[in-house]
Amino acid sequence: xxxQARGGLLKNRIFVNDNVSANLIAFxxxxxxxNEIENTKQQGVILPGDCEYQAYINQLLKLPIIAVFFExxxxxxxxxxxRLLREAGFKGELRAVGDVLVDQLFYLKRCGFDAFExxxxxxxxxAITALDSFSVSYQAAADQRQPIYQTGP
Amino acid sequence: xxIYNSQDQTLVNQRVAQFRQQTQRFxxxxxxxxxxxxxxxxxxxxxxxxxxxxxxAVPYGMxxxxxxxxxxxxxxxxxxxxxxxTTRQNIQFNWPHLEDVPDMxxxxxxxxxxxxxxxGNCIRNITSDEFAGVDAAELVDPRPYCELVRQWSTFxxxxxxxxxxxxxxxxxxxxxDRAATWVHDIGLQLHRxxxxxxxxxxxxxxxxxxxxxxxSIIHEHIPISDLLSYLEAILxxxxxxxxxxxxxxxxxxxxxxALGIDAFKSxxxxxxxxxxxxxxxxxxxEITRLQSHFTxxxxxILPATCDSLTQGLDRSSEFKTWYEVNSxxxxxxxxxxxxxxxxxxxxxxxxxxxxxxxxxxxxADTYSxxxxxxxxxxNIVFADIKQADLFSFWQDLVKYExxxxxxxxxxxxxxxxxxxxxxxxxxxxxxxxxxxQQHVEQHFDQRQLGSITLNISGCMNxxxxxxxxxxxxxxxxxxxxxxxxxxxxxxxxxxxxIADILGPSFEQTEVTTVIDKILKLFxxxxxxxxxxxxxxxxxxxxxxxAAVYA
Numbered sequence: 001x002x003x004q005a006r007g008g009l010l011k012n013r014i015f016v017n018d019n020v021s022a023n024l025i026a027f028x029x030x031x032x033x034x035n036e037i038e039n040t041k042q043q044g045v046i047l048p049g050d051c052e053y054q055a056y057i058n059q060l061l062k063l064p065i066i067a068v069f070f071e072x073x074x075x076x077x078x079x080x081x082x083r084l085l086r087e088a089g090f091k092g093e094l095r096a097v098g099d100v101l102v103d104q105l106f107y108l109k110r111c112g113f114d115a116f117e118x119x120x121x122x123x124x125x126x127a128i129t130a131l132d133s134f135s136v137s138y139q140a141a142a143d144q145r146q147p148i149y150q151t152g153p
Numbered sequence: 154x155x156i157y158n159s160q161d162q163t164l165v166n167q168r169v170a171q172f173r174q175q176t177q178r179f180x181x182x183x184x185x186x187x188x189x190x191x192x193x194x195x196x197x198x199x200x201x202x203x204x205x206x207x208x209x210a211v212p213y214g215m216x217x218x219x220x221x222x223x224x225x226x227x228x229x230x231x232x233x234x235x236x237x238x239t240t241r242q243n244i245q246f247n248w249p250h251l252e253d254v255p256d257m258x259x260x261x262x263x264x265x266x267x268x269x270x271x272x273g274n275c276i277r278n279i280t281s282d283e284f285a286g287v288d289a290a291e292l293v294d295p296r297p298y299c300e301l302v303r304q305w306s307t308f309x310x311x312x313x314x315x316x317x318x319x320x321x322x323x324x325x326x327x328x329x330d331r332a333a334t335w336v337h338d339i340g341l342q343l344h345r346x347x348x349x350x351x352x353x354x355x356x357x358x359x360x361x362x363x364x365x366x367x368x369s370i371i372h373e374h375i376p377i378s379d380l381l382s383y384l385e386a387i388l389x390x391x392x393x394x395x396x397x398x399x400x401x402x403x404x405x406x407x408x409x410x411a412l413g414i415d416a417f418k419s420x421x422x423x424x425x426x427x428x429x430x431x432x433x434x435x436x437x438x439e440i441t442r443l444q445s446h447f448t449x450x451x452x453x454i455l456p457a458t459c460d461s462l463t464q465g466l467d468r469s470s471e472f473k474t475w476y477e478v479n480s481x482x483x484x485x486x487x488x489x490x491x492x493x494x495x496x497x498x499x500x501x502x503x504x505x506x507x508x509x510x511x512x513x514x515x516x517a518d519t520y521s522x523x524x525x526x527x528x529x530x531x532n533i534v535f536a537d538i539k540q541a542d543l544f545s546f547w548q549d550l551v552k553y554e555x556x557x558x559x560x561x562x563x564x565x566x567x568x569x570x571x572x573x574x575x576x577x578x579x580x581x582x583x584x585x586x587x588x589x590q591q592h593v594e595q596h597f598d599q600r601q602l603g604s605i606t607l608n609i610s611g612c613m614n615x616x617x618x619x620x621x622x623x624x625x626x627x628x629x630x631x632x633x634x635x636x637x638x639x640x641x642x643x644x645x646x647x648x649x650x651i652a653d654i655l656g657p658s659f660e661q662t663e664v665t666t667v668i669d670k671i672l673k674l675f676x677x678x679x680x681x682x683x684x685x686x687x688x689x690x691x692x693x694x695x696x697x698x699a700a701v702y703a
Contacts, residue, residue, distance in 0.1 A: 074314045075397065076313065076314030077397075079311045079313075079392070081393075087427060087429065103192055106310070107313050109310075110311075111311055123183065126183075129174065137308065137310075138304040138305060138309075140429075140432050141310050145432060147381075148160065149436065149438075150432070150436070
């Protein structure tokens with residue numbers, strides 16, 4: 001039967017439920033206690049796309065989950081932020097939240113996101129299709145370490 | 154030219170499937186118009202005054218005859234049988250229906266073409282020098298490097314939602330810049346270092362539009378192997394810090410101006426250090442692979458002089474004029490570069506009928522190794538024509554009304570579609586071009602006037618590049634009426650300059666009179682063999698102002 005379900009959290013190509021997003025700490029609040037690692041390391045933080053996170057990178061790298069908030073789907077700053085966090089060595093879950101549309105998923109995945117909280121009206125069946133839009137890519141990014149010219153056809 | 158491998162083909166095929174599915178969801182009401190907008194724009198599809206417009210990518214201007222015939226087919230079946238070559242070497246169709254666009258894209262994919270990133274806030278089609286590979290004065294053939302950058306920028310996951318559109322141009326000459334690199338978001342000027350290795354000077358923050366700016370040099374020499382990581386660093390700084398609150402202040406030029414080139418450069422350098430340059434380094438083998446697509450065609454060994462050409466020149470003074478104006482020296486003995494002007498009086502600059510597109514394909518097969526190039530001046534280059542063939546080539550052009558002999562002259566006008574088609578325009582531009590062409594033809598010997606660029610834009614977005622015309626005309630709206638502002642002294646060449654505004658704007662009916670006065674003043678003050686631009690630079694704006702507003 002055609003899956004008509006909408007919204008939801010997509011991880012590893014399946015829709016799952018967790019209550020993580022509800023417990024994420026806003027970056028502005030988290031900053032206050034960022035140095036008390038013991039208190040914060042079990043919690044996730046939610047960063048705005050234009051976040052100046054550099055001063056806190058060491059603490060951020062220890063978190064199990066970082067969410068990047070998309071206020072508007074066409075604000076591209078979250079994509080660069082994701083790549084910067086991955087390049088800095090962040091190994092935890094990188095979750096896209098906010099105005100997350102199925103037609104953004106392929107690029108989000110390539111920039112290092114591995115969890116996607118779809119906007120409530122987005123159809124789950126379309127999301128899986130969108131993740132598989134392209135089977136090859138020219139550039140290196142977070143998901144494909146080498147550009148196409150390093151690997152060859 | 155570049156031939157797709159299986160991966161290139163897979164990507165365009167999958168793009169068609171993706172857009173077909175997205176269009177279907179939009180038509181079913183599953184995607185609201187505001188969210189469909191960037192999806193259709195990144196496939197070249199605009200909503201225009203009368204219908205949709207589809208802009209098809211012509212990477213760095215290169216087309217083969219098979220692709221041309223496909224464009225002719227699309228013109229006939231999905232448009233009113235014509236197409237429009239643009240100022241960024243692309244081609245647009247002005248009448249497609251949205252429902253047909255996925256099929257059009259599928260047809261294009263079958264001949265290694267697409268409309269990817271021809272619009273939207275992303276990295277657009279890479280443009281270049283239309284004489285790449287055939288100009289004897291060239292330092293480096295830019296085409297392999299254009300293809301390198303095209304592939305890097307195609308579906309770049311990080312840069313699909315930039316603050317605004319992003320245009321890159323690449324040239325490979327020292328003294329001549331036919332790609333207008335100084336007025337692009339990024340301009341790359343290729344050269345060789347002391348060891349003969351290719352690198353490039355990187356210009357950033359140039360542009361036209363509402364705020365015309367000549368680019369700044371951000372780096373004198375980036376080795377080609379590091380080019381992509383350096384571009385990625387520039388784009389990342391722009392993506393993070395370019396303004397998103399006001400679309401008129403969102404281009405990279407505004408960020409570069411706000412920070413100053415030195416501060417911008419140090420941010421880019423800092424970013425460049427964090428990117429994994431080793432992984433992105435372009436190996437010599439990849440450059441060699443790309444270069445193998447742009448080797449010389451099978452030139453014949455020919456003498457420098459040619460009797461049949463001489464006979465043709467003696468036979469027809471019209472051919473002689475066309476030869477002198479529209480053909481140029483070639484690096485290979487016995488060959489010429491021929492430029493077909495799409496600026497016949499009475500035809501919208503850059504417009505071609507379906508029949509003409511097919512004729513261009515046939516001519517390419519007969520005379521020029523099956524390839525043509527589109528120029529940013531909206532003309533068509535046949536890069537490799539034997540001198541012995543020039544006369545019959547010209548006779549064929551005459552048949553198809555493509556033999557206008559005005560290359561580089563004042564009637565070779567760059568012009569946007571303007572208010573007749575474009576929903577952004579404040580004023581019409583095509584009728585202005587036509588009126589000027591008619592006036593000049595009646596009252597001046599344009600070959601005597603020499604090289605003059607005249608560029609017309611129907612609004613501040615400057616698609617007609619009016620800021621960099623020797624004479625620039627901008628359509629403006631004054632209380633619902635169309636007016637035209639005139640500026641002088643612009644150039645998009647190596648000596649790039651933004652034109653100076655003459656003064657208050659004019660009504661449509663006054664424009665030709667003003668141009669007439671400007672040209673007469675030029676003739677009065679001109680010293681032996683000076684170009685318009687040289688005279689202007691010597692005498693300045695004031696005499697022109699005095700003559701026009703007297």
